Amino acid sequence: MSSGIVIAIIVVVVLIVLAVGVWMAVRRRHLRERFGPEYERAVESGDSRAAAERDLRDREQRHDDLDLKPLPSTARQQYAQQWNSVQEHFVDRPQEAVGEADQLVTRLMKERGYPTEGYEQQVKDLSVEHGRTLEHYRAAHEVNARAGGQQTTTEELRGAMVHYRALFDDLLTNGDRPGQQHA
Numbered sequence: 001m002s003s004g005i006v007i008a009i010i011v012v013v014v015l016i017v018l019a020v021g022v023w024m025a026v027r028r029r030h031l032r033e034r035f036g037p038e039y040e041r042a043v044e045s046g047d048s049r050a051a052a053e054r055d056l057r058d059r060e061q062r063h064d065d066l067d068l069k070p071l072p073s074t075a076r077q078q079y080a081q082q083w084n085s086v087q088e089h090f091v092d093r094p095q096e097a098v099g100e101a102d103q104l105v106t107r108l109m110k111e112r113g114y115p116t117e118g119y120e121q122q123v124k125d126l127s128v129e130h131g132r133t134l135e136h137y138r139a140a141h142e143v144n145a146r147a148g149g150q151q152t153t154t155e156e157l158r159g160a161m162v163h164y165r166a167l168f169d170d171l172l173t174n175g176d177r178p179g180q181q182h183a
Helices: 003-035 037-045 049-065 073-092 094-112 119-130 134-147 154-172
Strands: none
Touching: 003 037, 003 049, 003 119, 037 049, 037 134, 049 119, 073 094, 073 154, 094 119, 094 134, 094 154, 119 134, 119 154, 134 154
């Protein structure tokens, strides 16, 4: 083989390697932007970065297949009123109010079109659009799980309400960012 052909083959191989590298970097950046802190959590808890990224892409695919819908303004107002009622219950019955907050968030998820068949799947489904408030949901859920056994302080219960509120607000506004329009 002539040296010109060898150089051409090397150049083509280098270009292919560079293209694959750029493609992988773009995909990784997309996942980081889409999932926010959930991206790092998935990478840290996964077997490898590639496995974590594959899981996140699977979540995206499942999420794309869901029939998610924005809430009409009347429904948003009703949910906001229900949240205010739950908060009022907190004064006299903090444990029950945290349970009510969990149920309200679950109803809101369901009305938006999220499946609610299990906590772990809820977390995965929410992670695609609500990755920035997902840690709040995890923290609130953990306190709520302990609350049934009287293993929580009032301050922990108050914190759970704050955490539920973060996800509640995100779901209530359809996950919109400031400046976006509501349906």
